Amino acid sequence: QKVEWNMQSTYSSSLTQLGSLGLVIADRIKAISGGDFVIHFQEPGAIVPALEAFDAVSAGAIESAWSTPGYWTGKEVALALFATVPFGPSAGEYTAWIYFGGGQQLLDEIYAKYNIKSLICGVIAPEASGWFRKEIKSVDDLKGLKMRFFGLGARVMEKMGVSTQLLAGGDIFPALELGTIDATEFSMPAIDLKLGFYQVAKHYYFPGWHQQSTLFELMMNKDVWDRLSDVHKAQLETVCQSAIAYGLAEGEAIQFAALKELQAKGVIVHRWPPEILDKLHAAWDEVAAELVAQNPTFAKVWESLSTFRANYKIWKDLGYL
Amino acid sequence: MTFLEILPLVMFAALALFIFSGYPVAFVLGGVGLGFALFGDLIGQFRYMQLFSLPLRIYGGTMENLVLVAIPMFIFTGTMLEKSQVAEDLLYTLQILTRRLPGGLALSVTIMGTILAATTGIIGASVVLMTLMALPVMIERGYSTPLATGTIAASGTLGILIPPSIMLVIMADLLSISVGDLFVGAVIPGFMLSGFYLLYIFGMGILKPAAAPPLPAHIGPDSGRELAVLVVRSFIPPVLLIVFVLGSIFAGFATPTEAAGVGAIGATLLAIVNGRLSYRTLKDVCIRSALTGGMLFGIFIGATCFSFVFKSLHGDRTIIELVQSVGLGPWGVLVALMAMVFVLGFFFDWIEITLIVLPVFAPIVAVLDFGQHIPIKSEVLSWFAILLAVNLQTSFLTPPFGFALFYMKGVAPPEVKIQDIYRGIVPFVMLQLTGLGLVMAFPDLALWLPRTLLD
Amino acid sequence: MHALLKISDGLSAVISAIGRLASWLFIPLALVIATDVVWRVWVGSNPALTESWFHREIGSTKMQEMEWHLHAALFLLCIGFAYLKDAHVRVEIVREKMSPRLRAWIELAGCLLFVLTYCYILLDFGIDFARRSWRTNEISSAMTGLSDRWIIKSMLPLCFTLLAAAAVSVLLRHVVYLFGPPELRRRSGQFVEVDHLVELKQETEEEIAAYQADHRADHPGRQ
Ligand code: NA
Ligand code: NA
Numbered sequence: 001q002k003v004e005w006n007m008q009s010t011y012s013s014s015l016t017q018l019g020s021l022g023l024v025i026a027d028r029i030k031a032i033s034g035g036d037f038v039i040h041f042q043e044p045g046a047i048v049p050a051l052e053a054f055d056a057v058s059a060g061a062i063e064s065a066w067s068t069p070g071y072w073t074g075k076e077v078a079l080a081l082f083a084t085v086p087f088g089p090s091a092g093e094y095t096a097w098i099y100f101g102g103g104q105q106l107l108d109e110i111y112a113k114y115n116i117k118s119l120i121c122g123v124i125a126p127e128a129s130g131w132f133r134k135e136i137k138s139v140d141d142l143k144g145l146k147m148r149f150f151g152l153g154a155r156v157m158e159k160m161g162v163s164t165q166l167l168a169g170g171d172i173f174p175a176l177e178l179g180t181i182d183a184t185e186f187s188m189p190a191i192d193l194k195l196g197f198y199q200v201a202k203h204y205y206f207p208g209w210h211q212q213s214t215l216f217e218l219m220m221n222k223d224v225w226d227r228l229s230d231v232h233k234a235q236l237e238t239v240c241q242s243a244i245a246y247g248l249a250e251g252e253a254i255q256f257a258a259l260k261e262l263q264a265k266g267v268i269v270h271r272w273p274p275e276i277l278d279k280l281h282a283a284w285d286e287v288a289a290e291l292v293a294q295n296p297t298f299a300k301v302w303e304s305l306s307t308f309r310a311n312y313k314i315w316k317d318l319g320y321l
Numbered sequence: 322m323t324f325l326e327i328l329p330l331v332m333f334a335a336l337a338l339f340i341f342s343g344y345p346v347a348f349v350l351g352g353v354g355l356g357f358a359l360f361g362d363l364i365g366q367f368r369y370m371q372l373f374s375l376p377l378r379i380y381g382g383t384m385e386n387l388v389l390v391a392i393p394m395f396i397f398t399g400t401m402l403e404k405s406q407v408a409e410d411l412l413y414t415l416q417i418l419t420r421r422l423p424g425g426l427a428l429s430v431t432i433m434g435t436i437l438a439a440t441t442g443i444i445g446a447s448v449v450l451m452t453l454m455a456l457p458v459m460i461e462r463g464y465s466t467p468l469a470t471g472t473i474a475a476s477g478t479l480g481i482l483i484p485p486s487i488m489l490v491i492m493a494d495l496l497s498i499s500v501g502d503l504f505v506g507a508v509i510p511g512f513m514l515s516g517f518y519l520l521y522i523f524g525m526g527i528l529k530p531a532a533a534p535p536l537p538a539h540i541g542p543d544s545g546r547e548l549a550v551l552v553v554r555s556f557i558p559p560v561l562l563i564v565f566v567l568g569s570i571f572a573g574f575a576t577p578t579e580a581a582g583v584g585a586i587g588a589t590l591l592a593i594v595n596g597r598l599s600y601r602t603l604k605d606v607c608i609r610s611a612l613t614g615g616m617l618f619g620i621f622i623g624a625t626c627f628s629f630v631f632k633s634l635h636g637d638r639t640i641i642e643l644v645q646s647v648g649l650g651p652w653g654v655l656v657a658l659m660a661m662v663f664v665l666g667f668f669f670d671w672i673e674i675t676l677i678v679l680p681v682f683a684p685i686v687a688v689l690d691f692g693q694h695i696p697i698k699s700e701v702l703s704w705f706a707i708l709l710a711v712n713l714q715t716s717f718l719t720p721p722f723g724f725a726l727f728y729m730k731g732v733a734p735p736e737v738k739i740q741d742i743y744r745g746i747v748p749f750v751m752l753q754l755t756g757l758g759l760v761m762a763f764p765d766l767a768l769w770l771p772r773t774l775l776d
Numbered sequence: 777m778h779a780l781l782k783i784s785d786g787l788s789a790v791i792s793a794i795g796r797l798a799s800w801l802f803i804p805l806a807l808v809i810a811t812d813v814v815w816r817v818w819v820g821s822n823p824a825l826t827e828s829w830f831h832r833e834i835g836s837t838k839m840q841e842m843e844w845h846l847h848a849a850l851f852l853l854c855i856g857f858a859y860l861k862d863a864h865v866r867v868e869i870v871r872e873k874m875s876p877r878l879r880a881w882i883e884l885a886g887c888l889l890f891v892l893t894y895c896y897i898l899l900d901f902g903i904d905f906a907r908r909s910w911r912t913n914e915i916s917s918a919m920t921g922l923s924d925r926w927i928i929k930s931m932l933p934l935c936f937t938l939l940a941a942a943a944v945s946v947l948l949r950h951v952v953y954l955f956g957p958p959e960l961r962r963r964s965g966q967f968v969e970v971d972h973l974v975e976l977k978q979e980t981e982e983e984i985a986a987y988q989a990d991h992r993a994d995h996p997g998r999q
Contacts, residue, residue: 014497014683043495046632048374049381051917055908061373074917074925114912144823146816146836155919158835161826163819164920165836171388171576173500174485179573180816196499343871343879344886345864347855352890355897372897376905376932379898384848384928387840393847394809397802575813582809582843585802611799612863615854619864622855626894720867727865740869 002036003232005063007218010050010071012043016191016254021122021216021247022066028239037232039064057219058114064220069107069118070151078297080152081305082107082120084211086284089305091123091213091248093312098215101308106301117225121240122216125251127208128192129272130185131201133176136270139279148172148184152287153210159283176200185210188251189258198267205270209280216247325366329636332357333668336627340721347616350623354630361634371633378625383618387578388487393614394581395446398588399453399732400606402559405592410555411454416462416536417548423526424533426462427472428519430455434476435515436563438483444717445617446581448477448728457734465532466737468525471745474725475518475752478717481671482710483511488671492706495679505771506707510760514711517752558595562587613731620727628669640665644682651689655705658682659712659757666716670724674713679706700768704760707767711757718746718753777956780948781964787945788860791938795857801850805843812839837920845928852935856942859891862967876968880950883967887947895940902933 007026011019026039042062044050053065054072070083082103089097097103098120111118130149136142143161154164165181175181177200184201185208186192198204218240228236263269272280292299332353339349361367383389419425430451437447451473459469481488484504493500526533542548566584569575575583592598631637644657658678665674686705695701717725720743730739760766816836819825858864871879908914910926952964 012495012497014495016497019497045382047629048377049385051385052374052377052381055905056374056377058908059370059373059904061371061377071917073919074915075912077915077919080919140823143826144819144821146820150918152919154837158832158920161823161831163816163826163831163836164918165816165840171578173490174504175573175576177501178571180576182820191497194497194499195493196501199499199501340867341870342882342886343866343868343874344882344890345859345866347864348886348890348894351894352886355894356889373901373904375898376902379932380905380929384852384932385844387844390805390809390843390847393802393850394806397806569813574817579809579813582806583813585806586810589806607799607802608796610802611795611850611854612858612861614851615795615856615858616863616865618851619855619858730865731863738872739865739867 001229003038003228005039005224006042006047007039008042008047008050008053008056008062008065009044010053010065010067013041016188016194017124017247017251018187018191018216021124021243024246025066025121025218025239025243028242029235032235032239033232037235041066053219054114054116057221058116060115060221060223062221063224064218066121066216067219068214068216070214073151075114076110076297077291077295078110078301081298081301082215082217084152084214085305086153086156086210086287087281088212089309089312091125093309093316094213094215095120095123095244096312097305097308102304106304110297110301111219112222115222116219117222118217118219119237119240120215120244121218122243122247124214124216124247125188125255126213127188127211128186129205129208129210130183131176131192131197132183132203132205133179133201134182135203135268136205136276139276142276145183146181148175148181150185151210152284153185155287156210156280156283159286160280173197173200188255189262190251190254193258193262198262198265202266202268203270204262204267205272207272209272209277209284325635326639326642328357328361328366329631329634329639332627332631332634332636336668337721345619346721346727347619347623350620351626354623354627357634358630361630367630367633374629375626378629379622382625383621389621391578391581392445392617393610394585396449396610396613396732397606398581398584399446399450400610401585401588401592402450402562403453404602404606405588405595405597407558407562407588407591407595411559413458414552414555416458417542417551420536422523423530423535424522425526425535426455426459427464427468427522427526427533430459430472431476431515431518431522434473434479435483435512437477438480438511438515444478444480444725445728447480448474448725449613449732451477452729452732456729456737460734460737462536463534466741467745468522468532469745470729470733470737470742471747471749472518472522474718474723474729474742474746475749476515477728478714478725479511479515481717482507482514482714484508486710488675488710488713489706491675492679492710495675496683496702496706498702498706502703502771503706503710505774506703506767507710509766509770510707510711510756513759513766514714514753514756517756518749521748521752558591562591616731617728620724624670624722640678641682651691654685654689655708655761658686659708659761662709662712663715663719663754666713667719668722669716670722671713671716674716675709679709695764695768700764700772703771704764704767708757708760711753711760715750715753718750720746777952777960780956781952781960784945784948784952784964787941787948791856791860791942791945794938795854795860798850798853798857801846805846805850808839808842808846812836812843815839835920837916837918838922841916841918841922845922848928849931852931853938855935856938856940859939859942860945876965877954879968880953880965884947884950884954887943887950891943892940892947895936895943898936899933899940902936906930906933 007022009019009022011022013019013023023041026041029037029039047062048056051071053067054075056062057065068083069079073080107118139160145162146165147157147162149157149164157164172184176184186195186197259269288302292302336349336353339353340346358367358372362369415429416426419429422428434447434451437450456469456473460466480486484507486507489503489507490500493503522533542551562584565587566580569583570580589598640661644661649657662674662678683702687702689701691701695704717723720726726739726742729742819831825831906926906929909929914925915923916925946967949964952960953968956964
């Protein structure tokens with residue numbers, strides 16, 4: 001039978017990787033099914049605003065959404081662990097946990113409560129740590145800093161004495177320009193270059209300790225998923241697996257050219273000194289421990305991920321150069 | 322065209338029809354939207370369950386929107402300035418200062434609108450503030466109502482073009498290009514339009530003095546000394562407030578959105594200093610501001626309902642097909658797009674149009690080749706965005722749905738009819754279209770400044 | 777008919793009281809914005825404040841979220857109130873030329889077909905929308921924001937309840953205006969009177985006189 005879905009994206013299609021991967025998926029599924037499985041990519045806000053896609057899919061108002069589980073921590077804080085983890089695994093290790101370490105089962109368990117089925121459908125390279133108006137030389141420079149930050153990393157930054165800001169979307173750029181905020185995190189060099197943050201802040205920090213890799217998902221209303229034929233289910237799973245490979249390869253391939261161009265434009269690229277990274281790591285351990293104590297679901301997923309990572313380390317330390 | 326393709330167009334027609342029944346616009350929007358949703362459900366083009374998206378759109382788009390917080394704050398500021406007579410004093414002085422210029426009062430309003438535009442860019446706020454402060458005085462001084470309302474609506478709308486501007490931010494986000502490029506690019510077109518308005522008003526003052534009468538020469542004090550005292554006394558409070566609001570933005574203390582709240586506190590302090598703040602005044606200001614806010618958000622909510630159903634019945638596809646059916650070269654496509662956006666502007670507000678039009682047409686526009694007209698290919702998108710921005714200004718002004726007109730009607734004296742307001746914007750829309758034509762003909766108006774200042 | 781008018785007045789009094797109360801939210805809203813701005817400047821110049829209770833427990837993100845919470849509550853609670861005060865924008869080009877009775881019929885039809893249907897559907901989904909938030913104990917998706925999202929989400933069904941009540945109040949008034957005795961018109965016709973106050977009053981007075989004359993003719997004994 002012919003299937004036609006809407007897919008509410010949480011990123012605009014023009015955003016390299018974050019949004020464009022959603023287009024790739026829509027395109028691939030049409031090709032692989034010979035045109036009898038069509039997914040219409042919808043720009044953020046076209047059907048519902050980006051952050052409302054969860055309820056819309058859950059209730060069945062739309063069939064599917066393109067997003068990252070990290071957007072839904074307001075509903076279920078444990079979902080943060082399926083998007084990106086501060087000082088967390090890189091892409092290879094992360095997908096290993098999802099596919100072979102019990103990650104997908106835990107994800108299914110959590111989403112089942114909301115009548116949602118989610119397939120991990122993309123993974124991208126590390127992000128940058130953010131744009132700063134002034135150089136950060138020590139941990140003390142972070143104190144009192146006003147930074148736009150979102151998610152688990154924001155909790156870590158608060159512990160370092162950073163004042164995290166929400167700010168309206170439209171206010172971020174002028175706020176950074178006028179010094180209302182001192183810094184903002186955004187994305188990878190290839191994306192940040194196009195968005196022109198270098199025009200208002202010159203110091204660009206690496207590595208993105210808060211986001212070493214990021215998972216993306218195709219969320220579907222569970223009834224809609226259950227009604228799919230086995231062939232269509234297999235097609236979707238295959239497209240998602242290929243999107244993981246595609247997104248990772250593309251993400252690794254496009255950053256250096258962007259970095260070269262940013263440096264040519266006078267951006268000063270920094271690496272965090274080890275002592276700052278150590279402090280951030282310690283702060284993250286505190287935040288994680290708090291969340292484990294507060295939330296049983298978070299504790300369960302954290303346990304699974306930590307056990308997997310401890311075991312993986314045996315292999316990682318020996319196997320890699 | 323099939324029946325299903327025509328359905329969204331029928332929606333427009335139904336909307337226009339019911340609007341003229343005189344029933345509140347907010348409810349007509351919501352009611353017509355839902356009517357077509359239920360009809361769509363009946364003929365199998367829509368599922369009732371899809372309407373669950375409505376609370377999500379209201380919540381995510383309107384309630385959770387921090388930028389919108391600025392609107393009631395500026396309504397509050399404007400009402401407070403009015404009630405505490407600060408505005409009255411200021412305009413009185415402005416009248417005296419411009420009494421010898423043809424159309425002097427309207428010129429001062431335009432200049433004030435331009436200043437407000439460069440500070441916030443919140444259309445509702447500028448229009449409300451200026452309507453409260455200037456419209457009663459202009460009418461009292463014998464200005465023709467359409468000229469007075471047109472001047473205020475058009476100069477209040479400049480804020481969406483002159484940076485900082487939320488519209489440019491959203492365009493940059495949708496196109497994934499630099500906000501900075503668009504901000505800087507919009508500066509020349511924005512001030513150019515402001516200049517056109519000034520010229521037009523000055524011209525009207527000379528050619529049709531009955532519509533924009535110079536003030537009687539005998540008003541105000543005769544001696545220079547008395548005049549100086551008057552100027553200082555009436556200018557200090559509002560200038561302080563403007564310094565307070567602008568200063569907090571440019572010193573990096575507050576974002577443009579927050580500055581609205583700072584302004585509200587400042588206006589209240591001024592009222593206290595003037596000895597005009599009583600419990601009753603405060604209560605009146607709160608209730609009047611709340612009624613205006615309730616009216617506006619009623620329209621926001623109705624509009625999101627209408628446009629959601631329009632989109633769900635594939636109105637966007639109908640529009641795209643209309644443009645593609647034209648089948649012209651790059652200039653043909655561009656002109657067709659601009660004409661379509663202009664027409665859409667009668668019915669939708671800029672945010673809906675931006676969301677529908679930009680993502681769909683940006684890829685088409687990006688590959689259009691304008692040859693030597695735009696030699697640097699990567700600049701085509703920026704140019705297109707600025708053209709769209711200039712064009713979308715008109716959507717605030719064109720009836721039946723022009724948010725600037727609604728903002729104005731909400732706070733105008735009751736004798737000002739919405740049809741006076743409709744008549745008043747016509748010449749200003751013409752000027753905006755002239756501006757659009759110029760930026761099309763001379764892309765450097767939008768591209769030269771970013772090229773020079775940035776990179 | 778008197779009873780209908782009484783119900784309408786009662787509804788109107790409740791909605792107006794809520795609206796008046798909500799309008800005071802402007803004050804805390806402005807104060808929260810000011811506090812956030814001042815706090816941010818102060819923290820920037822004195823980083824030691826990041827050790828303070830205020831920074832740990834409140835902080836900028838929570839204040840910024842509180843801003844839109846207050847703002848949303850403010851306008852949602854006032855949409856129905858604005859209808860009762862006839863503050864919603866109307867396009868009057870054609871309306872001006874209509875007779876007061878036609879205007880009353882339009883208002884009646886509008887309440888039934890537009891507002892009440894609209895409220896029914898938004899309540900149908902809006903209650904589910906708020907309940908989902910309640911059941912999942914939803915918090916801010918910014919990890920440093922406010923908890924208990926259900927409170928602000930419940931404002932949405934509350935808004936449409938108030939709007940529906942306002943529409944019922946207006947509806948009853950127009951039923952009285954159209955079908956009730958003329959002497960009640962002055963009290964029931966506030967919406968149709970808006971633009972044609974003088975002519976309407978005249979017309980009403982003439983009709984009252986005619987009505988009384990008719991009744992005198994019908995029941996000569998009941999002077
Ligand atoms: Na502006
Ligand atoms: Na319009």
